[in-house]
Amino acid sequence: MSTQPVLKRVLFIDRDGTIIKEPPSDYQVDSLEKLDFVPGAITALSSIVKSLDFELVMVTNQDGLGTDSFPEATFWPAQNKMLDTLKGENIEFANIHIDRTFPEEDAPTRKPGTAMLSKYMSDTYDLQNSFVIGDRITDIELAKNLGCKGIFLKNKSEAEDQLNKQNLDEYCALFSDEWEEIVNFLFVKERTASVERNTSETKIRINLNLDGTGKCSINTGLSFFDHMLEQIGRHSGCDLNIQVDGDLHVDEHHTIEDTALALGEAFKKALGDKRGIERYGFSLPMDDCMAHVALDFGGRPWLVWKTKFKREKVGDLPTEMFMHFFKSFSDAAAANLYIKAKGNNEHHKIEAIFKGLARALKAAIRKDYLNNQLPSTKGSL
Numbered sequence: 001m002s003t004q005p006v007l008k009r010v011l012f013i014d015r016d017g018t019i020i021k022e023p024p025s026d027y028q029v030d031s032l033e034k035l036d037f038v039p040g041a042i043t044a045l046s047s048i049v050k051s052l053d054f055e056l057v058m059v060t061n062q063d064g065l066g067t068d069s070f071p072e073a074t075f076w077p078a079q080n081k082m083l084d085t086l087k088g089e090n091i092e093f094a095n096i097h098i099d100r101t102f103p104e105e106d107a108p109t110r111k112p113g114t115a116m117l118s119k120y121m122s123d124t125y126d127l128q129n130s131f132v133i134g135d136r137i138t139d140i141e142l143a144k145n146l147g148c149k150g151i152f153l154k155n156k157s158e159a160e161d162q163l164n165k166q167n168l169d170e171y172c173a174l175f176s177d178e179w180e181e182i183v184n185f186l187f188v189k190e191r192t193a194s195v196e197r198n199t200s201e202t203k204i205r206i207n208l209n210l211d212g213t214g215k216c217s218i219n220t221g222l223s224f225f226d227h228m229l230e231q232i233g234r235h236s237g238c239d240l241n242i243q244v245d246g247d248l249h250v251d252e253h254h255t256i257e258d259t260a261l262a263l264g265e266a267f268k269k270a271l272g273d274k275r276g277i278e279r280y281g282f283s284l285p286m287d288d289c290m291a292h293v294a295l296d297f298g299g300r301p302w303l304v305w306k307t308k309f310k311r312e313k314v315g316d317l318p319t320e321m322f323m324h325f326f327k328s329f330s331d332a333a334a335a336n337l338y339i340k341a342k343g344n345n346e347h348h349k350i351e352a353i354f355k356g357l358a359r360a361l362k363a364a365i366r367k368d369y370l371n372n373q374l375p376s377t378k379g380s381l
Contacts, residue, residue: 007123007124007125007126008055008124008125008126009053009054009055009125009126009129009130010054010055010056010057010120010125010127010130010131010148011048011054011055011056011057011130011131011132011133012057012059012117012130012131012132012133012142012143012146012148013056013057013058013059013093013132013133013134014058014059014060014111014132014133014134014135014136014139014153015058015060015082016029016060017038017134017135017136017153018038018041018133018134018135018139018153019037019038019041019045019058019082019086020035020036020037020038020041020082021036021037021038022135027063028062028063028070028074029075029078029079030070030071030074030075030078031074031077031078032077032078032081034078035078035081035082037082037085038153038179039179040178040179040180041179042085042086042089042091043179043180044179044180044182044183045086045089045091046089046090046091047183047187048183048186049089049090049091049092050090051187051275052186052187052190054130054186055094056091056092056093056094057093057094057095057096057097057117057120058093058095058096058097059097059111059116059117059132059142060096060097060098060099060111061098061099061101061110061111061138062075062098062099062100063100063101063102063103064100064101064102065098065100066100097116097117099111099116111136111138111139111141111142112138112139112141112142112144112145113145114142114145114146117146120146121146121147127146127147127148128147128148129148130146130148130149131143131148131149131150131151131173131186132146132148132149132150132151133150133151133153133182134150134151134152134153135152135153135154137152137162137163137166137168139152140152140163140166140168140171140172141166141168141171143171143172144168144171149171149172149173150168150171150172150173151172151173151174151175151176151182151185152172152174152175152176153175153176153177153179153182154175154176154177155177156175159172159175160175163175173185187367188211190272191209191210191211191270191271191272191365191367192207192208192209192210192270193206193207193208193265193266193267193269193270194206194207194208194266195208195262195263195265195266195269196262197258197261197262197265199254199258201246201247201250201254201258202244202245202246202247202254202255202258202259203244203245203246204242204243204244204245204246204258204259204262205241205242205243205244206240206241206242206243206259206262206263206266207239207240207241207266208238208239208240208241208263208266208267208270209238209239209240209270210238210267210270210271210365211237211238212233212237212238212239212240213237213239214233214234214235214236214237214238214239215233215239215240216229216230216233216234216239216240216241217240217241217242217243218230218233218240218241218242218243219242219243219244220242220244220246220255220259221244221245221246221248221255222248222252222255222256222315222316222317223315223316224314224315224316224317225252225255225256225259225315225316225317227315227351228317228350228351228354229242229259229263229354231351231354231355231358232263232354232357232358232361233358234358235355235358235359235362236358236359236361236362236365237362238361238362238365242259242263244258244259246258246259252316252317252318252321253321253324256317256321256324256325257321257324257325257328258328259325260324260325260326260327260328260329260332261328261329261331261332262332263329263332263333264328264329264330264331264332264333264334264335265332265333267297267333267335267361267365268332268333268334268335271297271365274297276367277297277364277365277366277367278363278364278365278366278367279296279297279298279364280294280295280296280297280363280364281293281294281295281359281360281361281362281363281364282294282295282356282359282360282363283356283359283360284352284355284356284359285352286343286348286351286352286355287343287345287348288343288344288345288348289341289342289343289344289345289348289349289352290341290342290343290352291339291340291341291349291352291353291355291356292338292339292340292341292356293337293338293339293353293356293357293359293360294336294337294338294339294360295335295336295337295338295357295360295361295363295364296335296336296364297333297334297335297364297365298334298335298336299334300334300336301330301331301332301333301334301335301336302330302336302337303323303326303327303330303336303337303338303339304337304338304339304340305323305326305327305339306339306340306341307322307323307339307340307341307342307349307353309322309346309349309350310346311346314346314347314350315347319346319350322350322353326339326353326357337357339353339356339357341353341356
């Protein structure tokens with residue numbers, strides 16, 4: 001069986017005003033004395049290189065380079081010093097594209113023109129999931145022309161004003177004058193997962209974003225189950241879309257079990273190699289109930305269940321299926337779960353458990369994007 005080649009994603013990065021500061025006097029970095037890095041640029045690029053799979057490409061306009069107004073002898077010392085400094089932090093560019101023309105020449109090679117970048121407009125590259133990062137509106141225009149998205153290194157008021165004037169809002173994925181925020185944005189986009197589970201008993205589709213806002217769209221055919229699953233999304237801060245077509249004409253068992261397996265798989269997939277996550281999380285009270293939900297994304301499934309129900313059903317769900325749900329989730333997510341709940345109201349008790357799981361998830365999946373360490377001494381999770 002042949003496999004589809006993995007398409008390359010690219011960060012097309014401007015130079016002056018984005019990686020290094022642009023001198024306001026003449027806009028030319030033509031001496032070592034003028035070489036000064038934009039705050040946070042080196043740290044951010046280092047984090048991207050360590051943890052993400054983007055190909056780095058520099059794209060820069062250098063007005064009149066090689067002419068009397070900008071001799072090459074004044075350009076290369078600063079350029080090479082910049083590259084050497086970045087290389088010392090393992091930051092290297094796959095390609096560097098320099099346009100030497102003046103603006104009035106309106107050359108197709110000059111940003112936002114794409115004539116220098118035709119090799120990337122092929123079936124080798126994934127431009128839809130690539131970005132142009134720069135501090136000028138022409139960088140966002142370049143993103144539009146390439147078929148990718150722009151990241152505008154500009155403060156909010158200036159960015160909004162320029163984007164509105166040029167009608168480029170839809171081509172700008174983010175504007176910020178902080179490199180740290182740009183890194184966070186790029187890392188957040190990595191923590192998503194889509195899972196489809198199709199059997200003769202159920203058809204399930206789940207989309208998960210660990211770094212969402214708690215937005216949920218859930219339809220399993222079981223109203224109380226939908227309500228409980230919504231607690232997971234809402235209280236963990238994860239965006240959760242769950243669509244299930246199950247054999248409810250038989251009973252609830254397959255719908256609940258298979259949804260738990262698919263949801264656990266989605267969390268495992270979205271967490272990736274788990275570097276930088278907190279890994280652990282726990283506990284929650286609700287009215288007359290106290291639910292303890294301890295969680296560890298340690299790579300080994302295990303469930304301890306210390307909860308009893310007096311009713312056969314809560315809503316349209318058999319209470320015997322609650323333990324089965326959490327066991328299936330634990331197995332698929334490769335997570336330890338310890339669940340204990342006490343209280344008089346059965347509805348409150350199970351809702352407290354689901355909310356407790358959500359809060360445990362929120363704590364455990366929290367990630368420090370500038371910390372690439374694995375939360376384990378074993379070397380893998």
